Amino acid sequence: MKKHETLQKSTADLKRMFEEFHIRPIEELVNRLPKSKLIDFKIIIAHRDFDLLLNEYLEGNKFSIVSGRGPSGPIHFGHLLVFRVVKFLQDAFGANVYIPLSDDEKLVFGKIKSLKDAEFWALDNARVILALGFDKNRTKVYISSKQRWVYKYALEIARKLTLSTVKNALGVDDSSNPGIPFYAAVQIAHILQPTLDTGERVIVPIGLDQDVYMRLARDVAERMKIKKPASLYIRFLLGLNGQPMSSSVPDTAIFVNDSEEEIWRKIMKAVTGGQPTIEEQRLKGGNPSGCMVFEWLKVFVFNSEKEAEEYAQLCKNGDLLCGFDCKPMLARAFIKMAKEITTKAEKINLEDFLWEA
Numbered sequence: 001m002k003k004h005e006t007l008q009k010s011t012a013d014l015k016r017m018f019e020e021f022h023i024r025p026i027e028e029l030v031n032r033l034p035k036s037k038l039i040d041f042k043i044i045i046a047h048r049d050f051d052l053l054l055n056e057y058l059e060g061n062k063f064s065i066v067s068g069r070g071p072s073g074p075i076h077f078g079h080l081l082v083f084r085v086v087k088f089l090q091d092a093f094g095a096n097v098y099i100p101l102s103d104d105e106k107l108v109f110g111k112i113k114s115l116k117d118a119e120f121w122a123l124d125n126a127r128v129i130l131a132l133g134f135d136k137n138r139t140k141v142y143i144s145s146k147q148r149w150v151y152k153y154a155l156e157i158a159r160k161l162t163l164s165t166v167k168n169a170l171g172v173d174d175s176s177n178p179g180i181p182f183y184a185a186v187q188i189a190h191i192l193q194p195t196l197d198t199g200e201r202v203i204v205p206i207g208l209d210q211d212v213y214m215r216l217a218r219d220v221a222e223r224m225k226i227k228k229p230a231s232l233y234i235r236f237l238l239g240l241n242g243q244p245m246s247s248s249v250p251d252t253a254i255f256v257n258d259s260e261e262e263i264w265r266k267i268m269k270a271v272t273g274g275q276p277t278i279e280e281q282r283l284k285g286g287n288p289s290g291c292m293v294f295e296w297l298k299v300f301v302f303n304s305e306k307e308a309e310e311y312a313q314l315c316k317n318g319d320l321l322c323g324f325d326c327k328p329m330l331a332r333a334f335i336k337m338a339k340e341i342t343t344k345a346e347k348i349n350l351e352d353f354l355w356e357a
């Protein structure tokens, strides 16, 4: 599949999901939110019940944010996008943040050999996420298997589900180990815990591909007679090669612990919308709308729509060369970001955030 087809497919999928699952475009709420690049550049694309949550907030009700990470390896900048959204919400609304590190998920899905292996990555990933600048008085990070309440809540939640519902929702078949359908109850426990403990409504920023867990969590919340969780949907960002970004295909993403050489190498191989030769590029210009380098500059580097529009025009005019101008610019920006975040991560005192209960 060509890169343009991939982009179009994700747009069509998105429209279908909006209609089928009552997801609303974020544009409807732009006037009720602080100005942010995350909205201007459509990194946050949609929501379910965020309007309801904002109404409750205006009436004096606080809310919580739940956003987890499955720790089985280093974090890449695509993973961090969702936590930038979490940070935006915490800064804007003073919300409490819960970050479950789902070592149990990685174990039952066979991504790690033991919970001990996951602990290393859980602590590593937590430091990197927290380096974005979360408020230590309003942020709790926890390793799922170490929390006693997770099992207790998961048992209560499992009683509100049926095996066939979980199997249908997650595509689980009889060859799966039984931990996989049970993990649905664990995931829902993470989502509903703040509401069960404090009564606060929860909002979960996620990718559209994870919405199945939100729909299950909302059904369970209804049966438990507690507030249903809201959600914010983060745009699907393609990898440097124009295919989905994936930890298992390392060249699709930039990891925070990539060396300078790796960052240069990956970005210099990135898919662009440029012409085959310098002469043609100067004559015909490039196509920024099909260019992963431009896409990543927008998401990670540019600060305003105006800046992005001006840059796109330079590309179309033939004033930029992919390998001489844009790729080095993106590589230098990532080298700087990786250095900054790893330096901050080393200074994080996890004890300020780690929750064991």
Ligand code: SF4
Pocket: 272, 273, 274, 286, 287, 288, 291, 292, 293, 294, 315, 316, 320, 321, 322, 323, 326, 327
């Ligand atoms: Fe993309 Fe830059 Fe090449 Fe234009 S000149 S196609 S923006 S890499």
